[in-house]
Amino acid sequence: MTPTVALLAATPAFADAAKRLAEQYQLADSPQPDAEFVLYLDDDGLALHWLSMPKMTPLRINLGEGKSGFRARQASIKDEAIARAVGLGKGQRPRVLDATAGLGRDAFLLASMGCQVALSERHAVVAALLQDGLARAARRVDWLPERLYFAASDSLFSGAGLRSDIDVVYLDPMYPKAAGNKQRAAVKKDMQMFQQLVGADSDADALLEPALAMAQQRVVVKRPQHADWLAGLKPNSQIISKKHRFDVYQR
Structure with missing residues (x-):
């Protein structure tokens, strides 16, 4: 079974917004054990982090750029x-x-x-x-x-x-x-x-x-x-x- 992906706030300022988004997409709102990926919400929007590849640039969808x-x-x-x-x-x-x-x-x-x-x-x-x-x-x-x-x-x-x-x-x-x-x-x-x-x-x-x-x-x-x-x-x-x-x- 694939570990659950969590959607978390990068800083406390985004905690409420991250929790709402996690609920909207039915994602976890707290860190998950053995997770391979995590979504972080920050000033630039959502970014996907590959936890086993920390040097890899997080994935954002930047349409038109x-x-x-x-x-x-x-x-x-x-x-x-x-x-x-x-x-x-x-x-x-x-x-x-x-x-x-x-x-x-x-x-x-x-x-x-x-x-x-x-x-x-x-x-x-x-x-x-x-x-x-x-x-x-x-x-x-x-x-x-x-x-x-x-x-x-x-x-x-x-x-x-x-x-x-x-x-x-x-x-x-x-x-x-x-x-x-x-x-x-x-x-x-x-x-x-x-x-x-x-x-x-x-x-x-x-x-x-x-x-x-x-x-x-x-x-x-x-x-x-x-x-x-x-x-x-x-x-x-x-x-x-x-x-x-x-x-x-x-x-």
């Missing part, structure tokens, strides 16, 4: 495989559900190109980080509240904030980590922490059927280039990028 922010500002349909996969085009800005939102980077990229994107994330720790990142980014990015919003954490395909007119369901299930030093070196440190926290999506194949039932136009599945088709179902088409492929299932 750093390399991902630069990429979003420079993005074009021609250069971004994900944009072509979801059907972005002249006058076409589909409504997207990112049903496995994770760190929110793909969703932010699509939103920066004009899509309305709903986010769903069922892992409580990631959901807490993601909503914290969205709230902070909304204070810096004028268009964000109109295009990018958190819809659900208890279910991938339902939630009080989820619209019924979803054109595209986007799936990026966590793929099992490959063994070997070469693979580990290729993964960025923040993704190492994320993968260790979340693990593989063992029910990934079961996501495709409800996604197809919800999407009005298509389902897009992001996969490593060597991975099998999700649920063994051949896509209608594929768009290949340098590191991944996007399997497109038309409705």
Whole structure:
């Protein structure tokens, strides 16, 4: 059994706010024995600390900053495989559900190109980080509240904030980590922490059927280039990028 992750205040000034957030996300509000991770709330929001790797920079979701922010500002349909996969085009800005939102980077990229994107994330720790990142980014990015919003954490395909007119369901299930030093070196440190926290999506194949039932136009599945088709179902088409492929299932 995975040890419970606690959400704690970095200083006494944040004690009440941390306790409320812990209750909201059903996380522990006191230190947990043998825990591998802990969330701390401080002046800069929520940060995930990997306790067995104290020298690793804590993980925060900073949408629109750093390399991902630069990429979003420079993005074009021609250069971004994900944009072509979801059907972005002249006058076409589909409504997207990112049903496995994770760190929110793909969703932010699509939103920066004009899509309305709903986010769903069922892992409580990631959901807490993601909503914290969205709230902070909304204070810096004028268009964000109109295009990018958190819809659900208890279910991938339902939630009080989820619209019924979803054109595209986007799936990026966590793929099992490959063994070997070469693979580990290729993964960025923040993704190492994320993968260790979340693990593989063992029910990934079961996501495709409800996604197809919800999407009005298509389902897009992001996969490593060597991975099998999700649920063994051949896509209608594929768009290949340098590191991944996007399997497109038309409705």
